[in-house]
Amino acid sequence: MRAISSGLHLEATVTPATARAGEPFTLTVRAVNIAGSVIQEVNSWVTVSAKHASSGQPGRGTLFTTQFQLLQGQRSISESYTFVEPIVIVARDDAGNAPALANAITITPGPAAVLHLTSNPTWLGGNQHxxxxxxxxxxxxxGIPDQAMSFTLVSGTGTLTPIDIMTGADGSARADLQAPRQPESEIVRASAGGLSSDLTVAVSLVDPNAPGGTVTNFPNPCHPPQQGTTLAYKLDDQATVKIRIFSQTGTLVREVNFNRGATGGMSGLNTWQWDGRNGAGDVVASGGYIVLLEAQGAGQTVNVMRRKIAVVR
Known part of the structure; x- marks a missing residue:
């Protein structure tokens, strides 16, 4: 058996210089001597890792193959990588030979596979964006850049205005959604790369994710008799509901009641429109009014809510 030459080290190369994420490229590792000759007696196990070609930091993606054995001093494998960035591959073996640093390869995005659509904020009040x-x-x-993106309002009466018509470096494109004044659901569709994604954005007086006991009204102030206000509130459970409106001096102005489980007394979101009139049917004077909402369940109080309403005539 002939002696192994001195100066033994690993060499690594990758081809081609670019590849798409998840698609194959060729990695070749050789055990060579100082003259560059392959040493066929070496059959060591090689472990490979990736690092960013510029920063030298560990790669953010995953190599498909991380370990393999040299056969007669060399081996070519089909490799792939999952993250978009320029990388170099470091090869080390279990024989303690000097490691190899391959030439750089730039990983680009793979074929379009998914289209994510989100809204910020996730729900809208009337006339909000x-x-x-x-x-x-x-x-x-x-993300896949430089792709045409379209936005469509599938359902709803809001206003949809595209901001970007092409995806940016991170694969994103934006649009503006303006809600109508009345509560409803806006269904928006984004389309790009042969894919589409739908998103429902709730237009509501109350945050759909708010807990029971939440109350608000819109508009505030209101302007009766031309414009009343809608009181929106959430109940933890079905309840008998009493709504009383008081003046600043504590005088009862209006009272309405809703049966348990009926409109106004259901679990979740309920609404009631106040037309700005008192119990006698007269329009109230300008000023501040206090709403006291009491929800009584089966033998217990479910929610008690208070709200200030401004009236401007």
Whole structure:
């Protein structure tokens, strides 16, 4: 058996210089001597890792193959990587030979696989705006840039205005959604790369995720008799509901009652429109009014809520 030459070290190369995320490229590792000759007696196990080509930090993606054995001093394998970034591959073996640093390869996004659509904020009050963000990504969630993106209002009476017509470097494009004044659901669709995604944005007087006991009204102030106000409140459970409106001096102005489980007394969101009139049917004077809402369940108080309403005639 001939002696192994001195200066033994690993060499590594990758081809081609670019590849899409998740798609194959070729990694070749060789055990060579100082003259560059392959040493066929070496059959060591090689472990490979990736690091960013510029910063030297560990790669943010995953190599498909991280360990393999050299056969007669060399081996070429089909490799892949999942994150979009330029990388170099470091090869080390269990024989203690000097490690190899391969030439750089740039990983680009793979084929479009998913379209994410989100809204900020996730719900809207009347006449409010949200920013819709659509992100076109490959199967590893890498954003795909420079792709045409369209937005469509599938259902609802809001106003949808595209901000971007092409995806940016992170694969995202944006649109503005302005809610109508009345509560409803807006269904928006984003389309790009042969994919589409729908999102429902609730237009509500009360946060759909708010707990029971939450109350608000819109508009505030209101302007009777031309414009009343809608009181919106959430109940933890079905309840018998009593709504009383008082003047600032404590005089009872109006009282309404709703049966348990009926309109106004259901679990979840309920609404009642006050037309700005007192119990006698007269329009109230300008000023501040206090709403006291009491919800009585089966033998216990479910919620007690208070709200100030301004009237401007």
């Amino acid at each position: 949200s920013t819709l963000s659509a992100v076109l990504a490959d199967q590893f969630d890498n």
